[in-house]
Amino acid sequence: MSFAFTDDQKLLAESADRFIQNDYTFEARRKNMEMDGGFNRAAWAQFAELGWLALAIPEANGGLGGSTGDAAVLLESLGRGLVVEPYHSTVVLGAGAVEAAGSIAQKNEILPEVAAGKRLLALAHVEPRARFTLNHVETSAIKDGGGYILNGEKAIVHNAETADTLIVSARVSGATTDHDGVTLFLVDPAAKGVTLRSYPTIDGLRASEVTLEAVQVGGEAILGTLGGAMPVIEAVVDRACVLLCAEAAGAMDAAVILTVKYMKTREQFGRPIGTFQVLQHRAVEMLGAKDFSRALTYRAASVVDVAGPRERSRAVSAAKVEMGRSGKKIGQEGVQLHGGMGMTDDMAIGHYFKRLTMIDMLFGNTDHHLRRFARLG
């Protein structure tokens, strides 16, 4: 287990950081958010060109075959820019599910298009009454000839409105929270019976409530084993959690830098507020929170690619807990140390705060992961 970055990872971080600094400023992000679908398709094409969409897709499917650690390096840089393009939805969750569960034909069809920036995906798994219970699936899939009929509701499906393909989980057997009996289906969002209620999220992204009413899919829409999707969903979500933590590490780093910079320029009582020791120590604690969270995130990233489910989930939960509490500290303190200015929409700090808070609230918050960590111990 190595705790040092490879030369390739250093190069990737440098080029991604440079991109964020030059081409993805706070103002540019604001404009991207206002575009159709809530992100900038030209930026997405650029991501494809830079190889970022192909990064963690297997070489056999037109990707670069990078590790989760490699993807984490990229996500950390994207986190610094609060990037709103659908990287998690399309590449991490969507392509991740296809790679983990798909047939050779499905992989060959979908993954090269994702890598080239030509297909957008969204994972429609979480449900309105599921809270953080991953195996809570009420949506049903009833056999109908060679295909299935889907009925149910999916919640907070990020980037569903721009997705070319939805990946929908539905129950073919068992009770609502049974581990067995869940299947993934590839669903065309334009299919009859699919309704999207789309909205902006507090952290500047787009999501939808997805309703499925007697949606007919063919047998070829099944992704993976019939009734055996939960282990796949768990692995994909665990990996997504690590990469959300990596994004958070970048956001935390940027938030600390912004706050320290502000403390050096903002003057009160005739001197910069950064000269006050009580405030210096709070900034130091923010920096430490980021360092520890980041270190544990990269460790978890190296664990998820090789460990069995128990060890993997434990590593992920530890990282998610550390990220949750660090993100809260940095977000809250960042705004506090900015004073009244921190409350304004014009300052970036509040936007980092919101993103960090929502990452905590995605796929299990701090308490959820603390319990899971303890239970697996």
Place this chain on the structure above:
Amino acid sequence: MELILTPEEEAFRQEVRAFVTAEVPEELRRKTMTGFRLSKEEHVTWQKKLFEKGWVAPGWPVEHGGTGWTPMEKHLFEEECAAAGAPPVIAFGVTMVAPVIMAFGNDAQKDYYLPRILRSDDWWCQGYSEPGSGSDLASLRTKAVLTGDHYVVNGQKTWTSLAQHANLMFCLTRTSDTGKRQEGITFLLIDMEQPGVIVQPIKTIDGSTEINNVFLEDVKVPVANRVGEEDKGWTYAKYLLGHERTSIAAVGRSKAQLKRLKTIASVEIQEGKPLIEDQNFMDKIATIEIDLLSLESLVLRVLSDESSGKGPGPEASFLKIRGTEVQQGITELLVEAVGNYAHPYVPEAMQSGWNEDPIGPEHAASIAPHYFNWRKASIYGGSNEIQKNIIAKAVLGF
């Protein structure tokens, strides 16, 4: 969460485990694990065993007797020693004064002291703090006056850990009062076994006497015992503190103590079921375990930077802060875990040669004293507040 090891690293771990398991006697293991006080002889005997194996100073360069291990191997070594209940190697010689002698001492000093440190022939203590100079260390006043071929030293050092065992002290003394306070400090190596050196124990809140006042009255120190240049001691002292912070994190020890906490919490019964099944207590253990995992991850990252040529940067201060918070957090949970039987205080039960039945469960005996004793950790080695000052200045640029 286990570390993912290469087959070579796993083989290394097994080799260390086999050695320490075989070489640490059961009685010693029990005492180390439960925080009982070890005698000087017990410490020295163990360190000599490590020396014979060639493992007493993994952090040293190979040419001086180090092991040449990778950061991960050093980490595994610490972890295995702690898990087997091996006493920690006393830091004052091997990890504190030795790096200073290597970096700033002359050849005669290197040739004389370094082999003796490796063999545990000397017991060193640290003469830094003074009654008026704690966090503000540079205000120290112990005076050294050059008279012919030796310095005459007068003053008082305090909080001097284990000075009662020591025959040598590395000591910060004031040789100049002009200019910046930091610029008039000289680093001397003082023979403790001479007239004028008086060691007086200080009893601490846990009832122990591991720290001392050391009075220095007209103590003669040959110029040959000065490390580096006169008035430049502050630079050497800071160098030493940087080295201290990665080892002060004590990840291996905390892992072993966390395991002990879980064992105790699984035999302590609360409302009819093991305490470890209590949701609130489970959450507390999980929280501290995650603190420890991120600490371990950052330690390994800092160590790999170090092996790639970068010395421990000021960020190492975070390791000291988090490391001591974790250690203290575990001692706190141990007190909570034993409940009522935190009360009895029988100092004799924590010494060698005690043969009576314990009061209450045997595991409870030293837990409360250990908790109170360990409050020292966030105060020594540069208090945790001083560590934050260091980061504020050196990393954040305030």
